């Protein structure tokens with residue numbers, strides 16, 4: 001019976017199809033995870049509104065335009081705490097609390 005595929009051939013194609021399906025599912029999963037991650041970029045983790053980035057006294061701060069939550073990049077709090085001037089972090093917070101309207105006024 002030359003037209004009938006052998007059991008080995010059937011297994012080969014079944015395995016190949018399963019592998020192709022697995023690769024397609026993996027690619028779709030990676031794309032979905034990436035899209036999900038990108039949809040969160042520069043969004044407030046608390047309320048989901050946009051974050052704006054500002055630099056206050058050399059400390060990078062992200063602040064929510066809606067709930068005004070304040071987010072520090074990794075190491076920024078340590079940088080402010082290690083500043084030779086002990087009140088540095090307090091000055092950063094005071095300046096940030098003045099608002100997110102882009103006003104980066106210097107301390108009084």
Ligand SMILES: [Zn+2]
Nearest residue numbers: 044047064067
């Ligand atoms: Zn928020």
